[in-house]
Amino acid sequence: MDLKGFDHPGRPDAAHGADGAARSVKVMIAGGFGTGKTTMVRSVSEIKPLTTEETLTQASADVDPLVGVADKTQTTVSLDFGKISLNDSLTLYLFGTPGQERFWFLWNGLFKGALGAVVLVDTRRLASSFRAIEEMERQNVPFVVALNVFPDSKDYPVEEIRDALDIPAHTPVVTCDARDRASSRDVLVALIRHLKERSGAVLESR
Numbered sequence: 032m033d034l035k036g037f038d039h040p041g042r043p044d045a046a047h048g049a050d051g052a053a054r055s056v057k058v059m060i061a062g063g064f065g066t067g068k069t070t071m072v073r074s075v076s077e078i079k080p081l082t083t084e085e086t087l088t089q090a091s092a093d094v095d096p097l098v099g100v101a102d103k104t105q106t107t108v109s110l111d112f113g114k115i116s117l118n119d120s121l122t123l124y125l126f127g128t129p130g131q132e133r134f135w136f137l138w139n140g141l142f143k144g145a146l147g148a149v150v151l152v153d154t155r156r157l158a159s160s161f162r163a164i165e166e167m168e169r170q171n172v173p174f175v176v177a178l179n180v181f182p183d184s185k186d187y188p189v190e191e192i193r194d195a196l197d198i199p200a201h202t203p204v205v206t207c208d209a210r211d212r213a214s215s216r217d218v219l220v221a222l223i224r225h226l227k228e229r230s231g232a233v234l235e236s237r
């Protein structure tokens with residue numbers, strides 16, 4: 032995916048304010064438990080990402096089951112932070128959310144000033160993502176859904192996923208491998224395109 036329309040310095044569009052100046056944008060990497068949020072921030076960030084990983088304990092097993100992510104040993108307890116410049120004039124600051132339900136109270140503060148979000152979904156565990164999608168509506172943040180493909184993920188038609196998760200018709204659904212830098216970058220480009228479609232001036236600070 033290229034960035035046509037985003038690489039004209041001085042042009043007042045989504046990458047620039049009305050004054051044509053470069054923009055920094057806060058973007059959330061959200062989603063249910065173990066869907067690959069930290070993996071995405073790590074793979075795509077140009078700076079050494081800040082992560083807040085702690086060892087998973089049995090205490091959370093009833094609430095956030097490990098089915099499908101059995102070899103997961105760590106979980107985000109606060110946030111992930113990374114940065115990527117999509118071009119000379121558009122820099123994204125990436126904030127990964129914690130996925131365990133007991134840390135969701137942190138989401139309210141984390142979303143402050145965010146202009147858009149990626150909601151990662153593991154199609155083997157769709158239920159783990161219901162609440163994240165509902166939360167986007169509550170936070171009133173435009174988002175794209177990224178289906179993070181695992182080796183044993185089934186190849187569901189996108190429309191089925193859309194129906195199952197009640198994803199609004201105007202919300203883009205893309206697939207990705209969160210471990211892959213180019214794939215993760217494509218997801219962010221899809222988000223920026225979506226923001227731009229919603230409003231040419233959407234990347235103004237909120």
Ligand SMILES: Nc1nc2c(ncn2[C@@H]2O[C@H](COP(=O)(O)OP(=O)(O)OP(=O)(O)O)[C@@H](O)[C@H]2O)c(=O)[nH]1
Nearest residue numbers: 064065066067068069070106107130181208209210
């Ligand atoms: N095969 C495959 N494995 C992945 C992918 N993304 C993440 N993983 C693995 O899945 C596990 C979960 O990834 P994390 O990045 O910790 O997930 P998270 O959403 O940050 O998890 P929490 O912070 O606990 O909610 C890790 O063991 C990753 O190595 C992917 O795209 N493909």
Ligand SMILES: [Mg+2]
Nearest residue numbers: 068069106107
């Ligand atoms: Mg994490």
